Amino acid sequence: MYDDTLTKVCIKTMYAAPVFGLMLASWAYSNQQVFANFAPALDKNWVYPLCNHTFDQFFYQLTPGTPLFIGLICAIISCVFQNWLRILSGKFFNRPEADKVSKMKIVELLPPFSEAMKTYQKKMFVKE
């Protein structure tokens, strides 16, 4: 039988999906030919010319990719520093009760299946 581990793993992994989207979208929407009027010089030795598109342009150019890049940075920070942000939010804001409840660990010290049965029940079980 399965418990909720699998579902929790999947839900947790799903949070990373938009990060990849933001990554490619921010790069695509900061295209230099379309958004910065850059005309690349053709080079006979290569199939495609260099597009003058570099990572540092995110920091000094304003393109449609800029808000996406800011979103990407926020998403990465919230992923990496998730626990720190949770602690900070708990200090400065009232943490909802549901969050507190989810942190409580319930340990049910139930006896193992075989111990719960009497000897004749075990024999019946094996026989069956």
Next chain:
Amino acid sequence: MTGFVIFNVISQSVSIFIIMLNFIARLFFMCLAEYVGFRNDSEKASFITTTVFVSAFFQTGWLCLVAPWSTSREFDEGGVNKLFTGIYTDFNPDWFADVGYTIQYNMIFNIFWPIMEFFMYYGLRHLTRMWDQRKWWPNAPEKTRSQTLSNFEKIYLGPLFLVHYKYSFLMNIIFCTFMYGPLLPILFPIALC
């Protein structure tokens, strides 16, 4: 016309090859999980889901992006110039026609793949039933030659619902759609199918 046909055939065969590799990777990881020795079924299923998803996403999502990418001219040294030695320096119209087409075809093929897989396994089950009853159309399970009940169940029961594989398959589709969706918005309705 011939060039167009060849281009289409190559692109489609690449997509089918990727899906087949995903299928092989899934079988490999499921076999591997049998030997690891997990404490319970949930841990085993989580392991299979994660590994199958990571390998499938690498093949379906990352490889299509990284393999044709070129950084050999932007970076003269430092090892990065040797890392990506493809042809595309940025997302240009040819990238969409070449790589974008492959990704899109991949996702369309993913719509039909579960149905194809069902019929593939149905065919295998049908073959074992044919062999069991020694008939072309095995419609009489009471004429089984199985010696034990477990063997009979093995032959005549329906397929197993592999929840871990379904999860990893869905996650792969969602991740690929989110990754390439801003570039190829058609992927969102395709993923819905």
